[in-house]
Amino acid sequence: MPASVLLELDEEKSADFFKSAIEIGGNENCVLSGYRGDQLCGFALWNRHSEEPEQTAELRALYVLPDHQGCGLGRLLLAETLREASAAGYKHLAVFALEANQAAANFYRSAGAAPLSYQRTYEIAGLSLPEVGFVWTLAQRGA
Secondary structure (H helix, E strand, O other), X not given: OOHHHHHHOOHHHHHHHHHHHHHHOOOOEEEEEEEEOOEEEEEEEEEEXXXXXXXXXXXXXXXXXXXXXXXXXXXXHHHHHHHHHHHXXXXXXXXXXXXXXXXXXXHHHHOXXXXXXXXXXXXXXXXXXXXXXXXEEOOOOOO
């Protein structure tokens, strides 16, 4: 994400978004958090994919504080997201990353995600940022 866009983000709106996501809960929005002691170090937010809501969940956000990256917390949050989405009956979990974010793309590939055959665009602050997508096929209960 361009630094200029990050600087313009409204912290209150962002906080309200995540508060709402946590309150809705269920299969609508699922938030996982990772702590070290009493410090929140990372989180994952997933919900139904807008284009295939019956079969596919979408990882909307996965973030780990820079000081805690590289210790396995991101992989743990991703693994729990995959487990929860499967337990909720989804067949796939999709995720999109900004095309310029090669670190995220490499992380998802290394975690077994396959590239999606299509891209999309993330619109923010008057910018159109291309995104690339990845997908996991989830193990089904009883399979």
